[in-house]
Amino acid sequence: MSQQISFESELKTLLKTGKVIFGTRRTIKSLKLGKIKAVIIASTLRTDLKADILYYSKISGVPIYEYPGSGWELGTLAGKPFMVSTIGVENEGDSKILQLAKPVS
Numbered sequence: 001m002s003q004q005i006s007f008e009s010e011l012k013t014l015l016k017t018g019k020v021i022f023g024t025r026r027t028i029k030s031l032k033l034g035k036i037k038a039v040i041i042a043s044t045l046r047t048d049l050k051a052d053i054l055y056y057s058k059i060s061g062v063p064i065y066e067y068p069g070s071g072w073e074l075g076t077l078a079g080k081p082f083m084v085s086t087i088g089v090e091n092e093g094d095s096k097i098l099q100l101a102k103p104v105s
Helices: 007-017 024-033 047-060 071-077
Strands: 019-022 038-042 064-067 086-091
Touching: 019 024, 024 047, 024 086, 038 047, 038 071, 047 064
Parallel strands: 038 064
Antiparallel strands: 019 086, 038 086
16 A cells, blocks of 8 residues: 655654755755755745746756645744745655655656
8 A cells, every 4th residue: 555645744744854945035046056955835926936946946957846725824834923935945854755746847
């Protein structure tokens, strides 16, 4: 039996054991520098910022996971009292979050 990977539980594991950065500007900067392994974006991210992230992810070969909820929901899930539209994964720790992210084509 294959066990379904839950995004919520993997995000919690990632935040406990891995290293992440919050924020679109910081994520794009780290993407340009090649310091990120994956990107998590909220579905409500502005289209111009989403286009930038998709472009730099495609160049870098970094996979993206699009969270179906809003930035407020992603922030709550991440345990932050503010909206989080973008999370950059620098180190996945013990989580399997990279298996959920899909490469940009």
